[in-house]
Amino acid sequence: MDYEMVPFEAISAEIALDFEAAAVSVRPWSSTAHAAAKTKLKSALLAFQKGRCAYCRRFIRDEVGHLEIDHILPKASFGDPLDWGSNDNELRKSTAGYPAFTFVPFNLALTCKRCNNKKGTYDCRVDRSAAASSFYNLDSQFYSWLHPYLDSYPEHITLVEGMIYQATLGSAKGSRVIEVCRLDKLAAVERLAAQVKTKNARAIGKAIGLLLEMVDHYGWDLIADVVQERFPEASMDYIWKRIEAFKVAMTD
Numbered sequence: 001m002d003y004e005m006v007p008f009e010a011i012s013a014e015i016a017l018d019f020e021a022a023a024v025s026v027r028p029w030s031s032t033a034h035a036a037a038k039t040k041l042k043s044a045l046l047a048f049q050k051g052r053c054a055y056c057r058r059f060i061r062d063e064v065g066h067l068e069i070d071h072i073l074p075k076a077s078f079g080d081p082l083d084w085g086s087n088d089n090e091l092r093k094s095t096a097g098y099p100a101f102t103f104v105p106f107n108l109a110l111t112c113k114r115c116n117n118k119k120g121t122y123d124c125r126v127d128r129s130a131a132a133s134s135f136y137n138l139d140s141q142f143y144s145w146l147h148p149y150l151d152s153y154p155e156h157i158t159l160v161e162g163m164i165y166q167a168t169l170g171s172a173k174g175s176r177v178i179e180v181c182r183l184d185k186l187a188a189v190e191r192l193a194a195q196v197k198t199k200n201a202r203a204i205g206k207a208i209g210l211l212l213e214m215v216d217h218y219g220w221d222l223i224a225d226v227v228q229e230r231f232p233e234a235s236m237d238y239i240w241k242r243i244e245a246f247k248v249a250m251t252d
């Protein structure tokens, strides 16, 4: 785990000013008028998050459609107004929304598309029965969710062998992220992606090469397994020998 939380200094004075200007403009979040501000925020967060998604910690590519900005407190209302004040976990995707925090940089995290989609409008304010404050709260206890600027990732989520997500010491925040973002399903998702990637590889070395970008997060075991599935006639010993050669080449 190469960073614990996003430091406040990730939001430079320049980014803060850009977002203040965006907040007072009448244009919605999706307006292209905010594109420059969002691009600046994305590149700053990508650097401070070491290229990883705030919730699943997989590497995210700096390309359209891969990298998204999550509103930690959702920006718009959704669902049945009768459920908006409920603290029942099942009803938390129904929310009054927090339009006042749409352009607050500390409410914005960089995530992968999958985590952003799974989280959706999930409302992580601890006590939703109370009226929302007009200022953005920077107290970790205000959120029933791992807040990327306020909470240390390893204190709430432990990654075992790169793919198994566990709530650290039963952390409620960690459990919530694992459950809502379905991080328990990621191992299967990544395995499938690896299988698709190597489907047309005709040689073992080629298949290993195609999977190298997954190594940092998922480790060599997954790669060895997937390569063996693709080339069932090859022995695991032989596959590991080829992998060792890649490791040597990568450290040169």
Ligand SMILES: [Zn+2]
Residues within 6 Å of the ligand: 053, 054, 055, 056, 057, 058, 111, 112, 113, 114, 115, 116
């Ligand atoms: Zn993610």
